[in-house]
Amino acid sequence: MADPTPAHALDPAPGPEDAKLATLARATRARTQAPAGAAVRDLDGRTYAAADVALSSLHVGALDLAVAMAVSSGARGLEAALVIADALPDVGAVRDLAGTGVPVFRADTAGTVVEGTTT
Numbered sequence: 001m002a003d004p005t006p007a008h009a010l011d012p013a014p015g016p017e018d019a020k021l022a023t024l025a026r027a028t029r030a031r032t033q034a035p036a037g038a039a040v041r042d043l044d045g046r047t048y049a050a051a052d053v054a055l056s057s058l059h060v061g062a063l064d065l066a067v068a069m070a071v072s073s074g075a076r077g078l079e080a081a082l083v084i085a086d087a088l089p090d091v092g093a094v095r096d097l098a099g100t101g102v103p104v105f106r107a108d109t110a111g112t113v114v115e116g117t118t119t
Contacts, residue, residue, distance in 0.1 A: 014082075014105055014113045017041060021082035022111035024049040025062070029084055029109075036085035038062035040094070042075035063104075067093040078102055088115060095119035 021039040024047055029037025034051035040063075041047050050065035060068075063083045070078065078098035083089060088106045095102070098119060105116040 014103075014116070018080055018082060018103075018105060018113070019111070021047065021080060021105075022084070022107045022113070025082055025084045025107070026109070026111050029062070034062065036062040036083060036089075038066040038081065038083040038085075040066045040070055040081040041079045042070050042073075043077040043079060044075075045079075046070075046073070046075070048073065048075075061089050063089050063091070064093045067097055071097060081105070082107055082113070084109060084111070088117060091117060091119050 021041060024039035025037040028049040028051045032051040036052045039047055039049040048066045048069040050062050050069055052062045053060045078094060080103050081094050082105045084107050091104045094104055100119050102119045103116055105113045107113045
C-alpha cells in the first residue's frame with residue numbers, strides 16, 4: 001500500500017464526484033450507526049455504499065464491502081473510493097478490482113477529506 005498523502009497534495013485531488021461519495025458514505029454510516037462507512041464509484045459512474053458489518057460470525061470492513069457490492073453488480077473497475085473511518089484501511093480490495101492509480105480518500109465524520117492514497 002502506498003503511504004497516505006495529505007488530501008491537498010493528492011494527484012488527482014478530490015473533486016465534485018468524490019464529494020458525492022462522501023455524502024453516500026456518511027449517510028450509510030449514520031443509518032447503521034457503524035464505526036465506518038464507505039462508497040465507491042465504478043467505471044460507469046455507478047456508486048455503491050456500505051458500512052462495517054460486525055456480527056458474531058462475520059466481520060467485513062466498509063470499504064471491502066462496498067467493493068464486493070460493486071463486483072457483485074458487475075463492475076469491471078473503479079474510478080475512486082472514499083471511506084469515513086478513524087484510519088485509512090487496507091486498499092487491497094480496491095486494487096484487486098481496479099488496478100493501480102485509483103484514488104482512495106479518507107474523510108472525517110463531516111465528510112471532509114483528510115488524507116488519501118492511490119492503489
